Amino acid sequence: MRPGGVQIDIANLLLIGAVTYGSHRSSHQTELAFPVISVYALSANTCHITPWKRQYMRSGKGDLLRAALERQNTSGLVPYGEMHFDQGFICKYYGRHPSTFTWRDELELSLEIGRGLIKPFWYGSIFTTPEGDKVDTPAKVETMIVRGGLDMQGVPAAEAHEMRLAIQACQRAGVIAVAQLGGTLCYAWRTTGFERFMTALYTERPFAELILERTVERQRRCAETLADLGFEAVMFSDDIAGNMGLFISPRLFRELIIPGYRRILEPLIQAGTRIIFHSDGIITPILDDLIACGIAAYHSIEYGLNDLRTIIAHYGDRLSLWGNVNCDVIHAGPVEEIPHLVQECLEAAAGFPGYVMSTDNSIFEDIPVEHFRLYHQALARYGVAVEPL
Known part of the structure; x- marks a missing residue:
């Protein structure tokens, strides 16, 4: 307490x-x-x-986020939509044991700091053999299971029940309940190993396609459940790029990955769920393709690799844009730079009705609580719609 x-x-x-x-x-x-x-x-x-x-x-922070998602936030206030807080950080912040964590702790934090959402639920299909090994040969595919023993059919009923409670609580509290749904590319190479999957794309194409097919199959089932539950927004995450650009060519991405994205996202888009796409790195070569898949927002616009002004100029008429505050500085310093980073993003996004303040990744467990407080103070100082601590 x-x-x-x-x-x-x-x-x-x-x-x-x-x-x-x-x-x-x-x-x-x-x-x-x-x-x-x-x-x-x-x-x-x-x-x-x-x-x-x-x-x-009743928090009005969710309403600000909704307006920004629609690129219609003309309030003059920039919403705070930090997409992810590690459970370990939340427990550290409150001095609680990690074993006691539930989504209720995250809701408490969001209400205290003025964040307009919670996102405690995550589904990504990383497969292993029953023994816990990489699925690195075609012979292992038929026996593979979802890592952690989760049901191949999708979201377990008990977890769906907790999600309903969370959605109801968020509706009462005036914030948005968000679920995270994994994509395909990064989960495929995490199943086989990075080098193994990338090599298979060129030397064993049927094997690579089978891994992708199984990943799409389960993610589609999870998406159907999330749509039925009534989530307002889903963060669709797939780390598809690094500092040098996409992990595979745009041509191969359009050929192998985009069709799977369309299949996974279809039930969510039909239900009116807003899709917030997340990837680190430089993804602009295929951002138009992602927009065509139906995404409403792009997170996290990694600092130093993407110029926020340029992204807004090229995509702001079609996307809400979240992030671009360098979380590495919030983590390791120098902390004197934190206010400058916040101010830099606000100046770049000035006048854009679809901007949401966030780091360019997350508030992960190793970030010192005092550093987060300094970040939060900078948000309040420069006019982001947060609550003072």
């Missing part, structure tokens, strides 16, 4: 991560009267209730 929090023992009370003012009614219609509260514990005998400010009655 954070300093100043209030601990209440309530037997079997079901609280759904809601933020309210004045009172909260449980599933048993028991009324709790507190001045302003943020509830984040669920289905537990001990519920921690942390007082926050009046604006947490």
